[in-house]
Amino acid sequence: MQTFLYEDIVPLFPELTVATAAIVLLMVGVFRGDRSTRSLVWAAILALAGALAILVQEPERSVIVLRGMFVADPFALFAKVLILVGSGFALVMSISYIEREAMDRFEYPILILFATLGMMMMVSANNLISLYVGLELQSLALYVVAALRRDSLRSTEAGLKYFVLGALSSGLLLYGCSLIYGFTGTTSFDALTDVFTERGTQPSLGLLIGLIFLIAGLAFKVSAVPFHMWTPDVYEGAPTPVTAFFAVAPKVAAMALFLRAIIAPFAELTGQWQQVIVLISIASMLLGAFAAIHQTNIKRLMAYSSIGHMGFALVGLAAGTPEGVRGVLIYLAIYVAMNVGTFACILCMRQKDGMVESIADLSGLSRNHPVRAAFFALFLFSLAGIPPLAGFFAKFYIFVAAVNAGLYALAIIGVLASVVGAYYYLRIVKIMYFDAPAEPFVRPIGGEMTVVLGVTGAFTLFYVFYPAPLVAAAQTAAYALFP
Amino acid sequence: MIIPEIAFYLFSVVAIASAFMVVAARNPVHSVLFLILTFFNAAGLFVLLGAEFLAMILVIVYVGAVAVLFLFVVMMLDINFVELRQGFLQYMPVGVAIGIVLLIELVFVLGTWVIVPEAKVFAEAPPPANVTNTHALGQILYTEYVYLFQAAGLVLLVAMVGAIVLTLRTREGVRRQSAFAQTHRRREDAIEIKKVLPGQGA
Numbered sequence: 157m158q159t160f161l162y163e164d165i166v167p168l169f170p171e172l173t174v175a176t177a178a179i180v181l182l183m184v185g186v187f188r189g190d191r192s193t194r195s196l197v198w199a200a201i202l203a204l205a206g207a208l209a210i211l212v213q214e215p216e217r218s219v220i221v222l223r224g225m226f227v228a229d230p231f232a233l234f235a236k237v238l239i240l241v242g243s244g245f246a247l248v249m250s251i252s253y254i255e256r257e258a259m260d261r262f263e264y265p266i267l268i269l270f271a272t273l274g275m276m277m278m279v280s281a282n283n284l285i286s287l288y289v290g291l292e293l294q295s296l297a298l299y300v301v302a303a304l305r306r307d308s309l310r311s312t313e314a315g316l317k318y319f320v321l322g323a324l325s326s327g328l329l330l331y332g333c334s335l336i337y338g339f340t341g342t343t344s345f346d347a348l349t350d351v352f353t354e355r356g357t358q359p360s361l362g363l364l365i366g367l368i369f370l371i372a373g374l375a376f377k378v379s380a381v382p383f384h385m386w387t388p389d390v391y392e393g394a395p396t397p398v399t400a401f402f403a404v405a406p407k408v409a410a411m412a413l414f415l416r417a418i419i420a421p422f423a424e425l426t427g428q429w430q431q432v433i434v435l436i437s438i439a440s441m442l443l444g445a446f447a448a449i450h451q452t453n454i455k456r457l458m459a460y461s462s463i464g465h466m467g468f469a470l471v472g473l474a475a476g477t478p479e480g481v482r483g484v485l486i487y488l489a490i491y492v493a494m495n496v497g498t499f500a501c502i503l504c505m506r507q508k509d510g511m512v513e514s515i516a517d518l519s520g521l522s523r524n525h526p527v528r529a530a531f532f533a534l535f536l537f538s539l540a541g542i543p544p545l546a547g548f549f550a551k552f553y554i555f556v557a558a559v560n561a562g563l564y565a566l567a568i569i570g571v572l573a574s575v576v577g578a579y580y581y582l583r584i585v586k587i588m589y590f591d592a593p594a595e596p597f598v599r600p601i602g603g604e605m606t607v608v609l610g611v612t613g614a615f616t617l618f619y620v621f622y623p624a625p626l627v628a629a630a631q632t633a634a635y636a637l638f639p
Numbered sequence: 640m641i642i643p644e645i646a647f648y649l650f651s652v653v654a655i656a657s658a659f660m661v662v663a664a665r666n667p668v669h670s671v672l673f674l675i676l677t678f679f680n681a682a683g684l685f686v687l688l689g690a691e692f693l694a695m696i697l698v699i700v701y702v703g704a705v706a707v708l709f710l711f712v713v714m715m716l717d718i719n720f721v722e723l724r725q726g727f728l729q730y731m732p733v734g735v736a737i738g739i740v741l742l743i744e745l746v747f748v749l750g751t752w753v754i755v756p757e758a759k760v761f762a763e764a765p766p767p768a769n770v771t772n773t774h775a776l777g778q779i780l781y782t783e784y785v786y787l788f789q790a791a792g793l794v795l796l797v798a799m800v801g802a803i804v805l806t807l808r809t810r811e812g813v814r815r816q817s818a819f820a821q822t823h824r825r826r827e828d829a830i831e832i833k834k835v836l837p838g839q840g841a
Contacts, residue, residue, distance in 0.1 A: 175793065182800070222786040263804045270797045277790060291791040296794060300801035315805075332689070 164221045167214070167228035170207040170236065171276050177203030178269035185262035193260040197251055200265035204244045204272065211236055216255060220282055222272035224344050227282040232631035234485055235279040235412035242374050242404035244273040245496045245608055249503055250397030252602045257511070259305055259395055267304075268401065271297035271384055271547055275409030279416065284333040284343040287417060291377070292331070295322050298406060302394045314393025316531065321376070321386045324517050329373025335366025346422045349639070352424035364428055371432055374417065377410035378466045381439035391459035396511065399455055403462050408488050411469055415481055418473065420638050426476045433474040434566055440467025441573035449582045454502055454513050457580065458495075464577055465491055474555045475561035480629070481634035483553035489626055490550040494538050497612035501532040504601045515584060520593025528601075532607050533585045538616045540581035546619035647687055653682035669709045678702050692772035 165172075180204075181196050211233060218229035249270060254260045274294030281287035299322060303315020339342050339362045340351045352359070376383035391399045418429060444464020451457040469491070472484035505512050522529040538547035551574060558567040619626075657676040666669045678701045685694035770778075780788055 158825055179796075223783050225784075225786045261804060263800055267797070267800065269805070270793065270800075273793070286790070289794065293790060293794045293797060296797045296801060300797070300804055303805060306805055476683055 157516050171209045173207040174273045177206050178266050183267050184340045193262045196262050197265045197565050200269050201244055201247050203595045206465045208240045213549045225283050225286045226280050229408050229636040231633040231636040232280045238408045239275045239405050242492045246401035252472040253397045267297045267301050278409050279412040282345050282606050301334045301398050305395050310393040314390045318390045325373050325376035328369050332366045332369025339363040348421035374414045381443045383461045388456045388459040401494045404492050410529050410632050437467050437470035438569050445573040445576035454515050471558050475515050475557045478634045480557035482630045483557040485630040486553050487550040493612045493615045500608045506598045507595050519591035521588040524596040529588045531613050536581040537586055540578040543619040650680045650683040667713045675702050676708045
């Protein structure tokens with residue numbers, strides 16, 4: 157009987173940190189009750205920071221451990237750093253909200269930790285089974301946090317909708333996995349790569365159908381058209397800090413999983429899946445641009461915005477080259493920063509009688525709160541992709557990769573969609589700066605919000621001067637996927 | 640040689656007959672009991688196939704947990720099954736049509752079943768003859784699949800936490816038993832001695 161070596165466990169230390177912290181905090185919460193929520197949130201942030209510290213200390217290498225189930229490589233490292241940072245920011249932003257809005261259930265930070273753990277397992281999956289288990293750990297925790305305000309009709313509706321549609325997509329994904337297993341005889345990503353390179357013939361029809369189902373399941377998780385229907389309702393119904401979390405970390409994890417599951421194992425089938433990705437990418441970009449125009453609720457608008465952004469990120473996947481993957485990773489990093497900043501601004505939209513989330517409430521923000529309006533405008537300009545802000549470079553890398561891969565039509569449609577998309581971002585800026593002032597918001601926004609706004613704002617504004625470290629890290633990560 | 644065959648036909652006939660009765664029985668409690676009989680027969684078929692572990696799991700999980708839970712639900716909830724069944728005849732043609740379509744699809748699928756020859760290389764080797772199912776599963780559960788086993792445990796933990804978060808309500812005014820308070824109650828707290836004067840009553 158073979159035993160496990162210490163070396164097998166070392167790459168799992170970040171995951172083990174998060175898992176242990178979640179279980180310990182669960183016990184603390186059970187014994188101390190909801191009074192301890194605030195300290196538990198800080199402890200969870202500390203655990204995420206600890207996992208991040210362990211993660212970045214590890215030497216840069218590619219190892220596959222635990223009988224081929226788990227892979228630790230620069231790609232996983234890059235995605236995990238983004239996930240941990242995104243989850244940490246989401247928790248920081250929620251501290252004052254959960255106390256104010258009577259959402260201080262001690263399970264909240266623990267469920268976020270479990271969701272983060274699931275995401276880390278997703279991006280390190282090297283097997284269809286570990287892919288699914290990680291995905292399900294993440295999704296289950298997300299369904300629950302979406303419905304965390306169980307006395308609010310919209311929150312429970314969001315949770316139920318997310319759960320039913322999520323279960324459906326998991327079914328599609330599993331069906332695809334079972335077809336792939338049935339037609340190749342393996343679930344391991346490495347073995348899948350070998351099957352195709354050794355054979356070198358046309359793949360069977362059943363395998364292609366399995367691949368399509370797999371893509372459909374993954375497209376649901378990144379909320380790409382036509383699997384996006386849940387997104388606006390869930391974003392609108394879920395409590396705002398939870399929406400902020402949804403918009404950041406799970407998107408990064410699902411997109412990274414998409415890259416890992418499609419690029420290397422099915423490299424020989426690029427011609428087949430490329431058409432599908434191009435189609436859903438175009439549909440997502442166009443729907444994200446056009447459907448957002450008539451929205452009046454800022455959270456709903458951000459949902460359509462995230463659909464559009466995932467469409468842009470999929471352009472890089474469609475290219476299927478190391479350059480494209482590098483573009484997707486840079487895009488995700490910048491997307492995390494912009495979205496955290498935007499949601500920090502949305503979380504500051506609080507009037508005397510509570511949170512507001514209508515775009516009309518932002519009228520004349522520049523006269524009531526000039527600094528806040530400036531930050532909000534900065535993030536919106538960046539989301540629209542106006543140079544010299546970070547959002548422009550995100551799109552730039554993606555479209556360059558698409559053009560170099562010969563996908564001219566895709567790149568042109570992408571640029572056009574981003575022009576349409578700029579309209580609704582700029583409309584909010586116009587409302588903030590040129591409309592008659594509405595009721596002012598409550599003034600002190602809290603120290604942690606100031607820090608979040610400062611950090612993300614600085615990243616968005618000054619990325620242009622110092623892009624090299626991010627590009628280099630994304631480059632290393634991207635090449636890890638191409639053997 | 641003949642005994643396994645007799646057992647196979649016995650289990651199969653009873654399984655199909657009781658499965659039919661699940662649908663046909665008028666009393667829902669009888670339906671659930673027939674369902675349990677079906678599970679037992681399916682377990683018998685598994686034993687005949689040499690999958691004794693699956694047979695036991697079927698009995699423990701399906702009969703022991705799922706069917707009994709189902710029985711509780713049927714008995715505790717006052718569901719009018721006659722009313723639920725009213726539209727049955729009306730929808731039957733559609734149901735039959737879908738059934739036929741599925742049957743044809745199955746025939747097509749099974750008729751053109753091809754397994755890539757190269758795939759055999761990657762298929763797991765069958766367990767050696769002298770190792771039982773349970774033993775074989777035990778050997779790989781904590782070695783080959785330890786990562787997935789632990790991860791599945793976490794998924795179940797999250798499911799449990801989620802169920803509690805979404806349903807548990809702490810109600811006011813519920814009298815709970817506190818063993819500590821009970822054992823620390825002293826005689827003076829509970830009993831008061833009153834002097835009752837004769838002729839005046841309490």
